[in-house]
Amino acid sequence: MPELPEVETVRRGLEQKTAGFEIAKVAVHRARAIAHPASPEAFATGLEGCQVGIWSRRGKYLSASLWRDGKDGGHWGVHLRMTGQFLWLGSPGAGAQAPLGKHTRVQLWDNQGQELRFVDMRSFGQMWWVPPAVPIESVITGLQRLGPEPFSADFSATYLRDKLKGSSRPIKTALLDQALVAGVGNIYADESLFSAGIRPHTPSGRLGVGKLESLRQALVEVLERSIGAGGTTFSDFRDLTGTNGNYGGQALVYRRSGQPCRVCGGPIQREKLGGRSSHWCPNCQG
Secondary structure, three states, X not given: OOOHHHHHHHHHHHHHHOOOOEOOEEEEOOHHHEEXXXXXXXXXXXXXXXXXXXXXXXXXXXXXXEEEOOEEEEEEEXXXXXXXXXXXXXXXXXXXXXXXXXOEEEXXXXXXXXXXXXXXXXXXXXXXXXXXXXXXXXXXXXXXHOOOOOOOOOOOHHHHHHHHOOOOOEXXXXXXXXXXXXXXXXXXXXXXXXXXXXXXXXXXXXXXXHHHHHHHHHHHHHXXXXXXXXXXXXXXXXXOOOOXXXXXXXXXXXXXXXXXXXXXXXXXXXXXXXXXXXXXXXXXXX
């Protein structure tokens, strides 16, 4: 599943490619891709005639402000889930030359024939149209459950200490909880725990402020490096041009089980923790 760096990479691509994009036509090829309104037809009606404004990211959610005739047109929300990706076919007529493909879920065109295509192999991705003057969190209810962004001032060592106090939950499992910190998934939880020298199965309530500050800083640094590399591609992730993310080759532990640690040379371990694979170095993560 795309995590914060991948979703941020997509956000930046959408911001660049769709600034001022006027949606003339919407085609929904799979109804389950639309979470709101109740019908694909109502979703298409909500977006058609709107101009796409600024794209925002909250955790793994994306949303764009919409404008209709200079007035508020609501918001367009997106969650990529496991395999959702956008493809920009910017040259007029380029879409006609690109095979539709059985995994194309939604297509959007402007009057010049430029196309933005949403492709989703596993079909878990979702889209929302939030009407004007309606709070976005009341429609995209998952936003209500998100914790602070890793880059925000609210995400601090003292915040983590207070939230994790007395908890026996493994710290790796805690990092995957979107109510604790928004946008973190398996890849960057493993990588940040390695950088902070913390074993993934350490009970989270046992970590002091010093270790939690090391973890906070490591997480921010790992996420920043991955955003700079365009995210990580191990299977499905692509940006709007179909390009793979480059962070995967820099990963220190994730999906490197049995390989030598890039720091100490010992073998990287892999084990299941809370139903998810965890990768770690027994020597470096004391």
